[in-house]
Amino acid sequence: MSSLASPGTATSRGDTRGSGMKRFARAVLGRQPIGLIFGAPYAVFIAVLFAYPLGLAIWISFHRYFFAAPGVSVPRPFVGLANYQAVLSDPAVRQALLNVLIFLVINVPLTVGLSLLLATALNAAIPFRTFFRTSFYVPYVTASVATVGVWLFMFSGGGLVSNALGPLAPVPSWLINQKWAMPSVAIYVTWKGLGFYILLYLAALQNVPKELYEAASIDGASRWHKLKSVTVPGVRQVTTLVTLLAIITGANLFTEPYLLTGGGGPNGKSTSPVLLIYQTGIEQNHPDFAAALGVILVIGVLLIAGAQHLLDRGQS
């Protein structure tokens, strides 16, 4: 027995070692290691194009930093929160954050409301449905430079909109009016992105059971009640997505103030934080300040998105 016991013990040790290795491999690689190979390209993509720049931006934001030629030795001392203090005490930054807030207050409800309403209309059997669907989508796929050109003509002093409104048109005109510049940018962005959000809602509406509408009809529900009690709860998840995307769009605002209001004018009333990042980081070679502003922006967006997620989960 004893002679059998020894090999048995050895086998048992080997098994233990082998199973230990397996456990370790499984712990590190998971139950399906091949999944890592499939996921690796995207992980590399995220690491190179997202994680590294984000990490570098965070590092830069805590140092005095400017872009230098390769091989040029420059001191990059740690400055703690100095860049963040400079950002938060800069009136231009405060104005830009206020501008984004104005943008979000106008753009997000308008985007959600209009795209849901139009998607509901386009989902019904209306004449020229395909034509309307295409028409709403065209601005989304058209280059911003081209659509901005059209809006400049429409919203300038002697443009179509001001002429149509006559004495009701603001003076000075929309895009150079301190009160109207940011709302004009918000309305433009809403119009441009509407087609995409309508598509999202159209896809979601296909999944709302028709029986619910039939049951509501039998109960005598009006169109408004059907929209409120069947459609809106039925597309809640897409509403969350649309809201989040609209917030991210607002936080990333650059092309529109750069082109539509001539670099954030008038008098900085349509400057966005990203435009400021471009001006300070790229034009003026102060990437430390720009990085701190970028990090604050990322944190802000994450907080808003997190709050919205919690709110949505609570409602669900």
Add this chain to the structure above:
Amino acid sequence: MKPQITLAAAAVALTFGAAACGGAGGVSATSAASATGPISIWYSNNAQEVTWGEQMVASWNSSHPTQKVTGQQIPAGQSSEEVIGAAITAGSEPCLIYNTSPASVPTFENQGGLVPLNDFPGGASYIQTRTGPSASVYKSPNGNYYSLPWKSNPVMIFYNKKIFAKAGISTTHPPLGSYSQFLATAKKVVSSGAAKYAIYPAPTSEFFQSWYDFYPLYAAESGGKQLVVNKKATFDSAAGLAVAAFWQQMYAQNLAGKGAYTGDPFASGIAAMAIVGPWAIATYKGKVNWGEVPVPTTKGSSGDKVPTFSDAKNIAMYASCKNRATAWAFMKYSTSTRQDGKLLDMTGQMPMRQGIQQLYAPYFTANPSYKQFAAEASHVIEVPNVANSIEVWQTFRDDWSKSVIFGQESPGKALAAAAAKVNQLVASNSSQ
């Protein structure tokens, strides 16, 4: 969950580790200074300059087979400055760039991206002999020449003769010399319906826009003062206030457009006048029947000796250049008397060379519309070569827009505030 946490932690550690590491590389200045071989250059994407650049490169290559030059247009971007700045950081810039704005030189120098040209034997004397005493304004505070003054576009007022005739204004001697004359003429243009606006300099907020509204008039009004002299802003002065008051009236009376305009308001007839350099002659040829006058002053300006903004572009040698001896030889070749003559002939822009009126007299006889620009070329002022140059101009532009264009503040208060901020910026040089 644990594996994901482990991998995420590894990724973060890798990210921060990589982020904390600086770049490596660079070129040994000592060995590169005497090295010869192939080089690459960038030039402007202006059609005439492209033609000039291509012939110049072909001409060099035909006689220097072992030192081949490859030329290309500067890559597209929001601005040349942004493209060049990014290229310096990446170490991907060419040896020479023929579109280097003097306003960007301090920034590029600060990045360690420029090669001092006076380090080459006879470098400083070549620049000074070709350009004359005005070359000194391109010298950096440390005494180095980081760019070779190449060409200028003295800024003047173009007026549309057809619109002026329609408004009943003389097309040969329009009253535009003094501010009061200019304002009266502008009112006449607009009130007659001949054009929607008298003039339409870009009212947008980019840092360089003040070079085409405030700065030329300030140069004329102040007798040729730069924005900053001896590290102090000069524009919070009687001359600066006079220019600001003039433009404020133009905007307040809707004689100048306040909104961003897509296209060229002068070419389309929306505006009767434009502030342009000699490059505009080729642009408007056959499209607009124009005349040109110097920029106005309070007392009235006339003739061809009124100081104005140079709108110059220089040639700079960049730090990643490995064959700097070839680059320096090519730089001299491209700014020789012959190539300067070709530049003038093919682009209409003024080489920053002494005595161009005499040297290229046949050209100016055959092309009289360039004569006044050539005379003005001797009276141009440049942007100051100071630390934080771009930020200085952006600061000025922001306060200018707020007060002069949009009337939110008195110009006096705005210029004083801008001057205080500019003085701080020039003194601090925080990037160094």
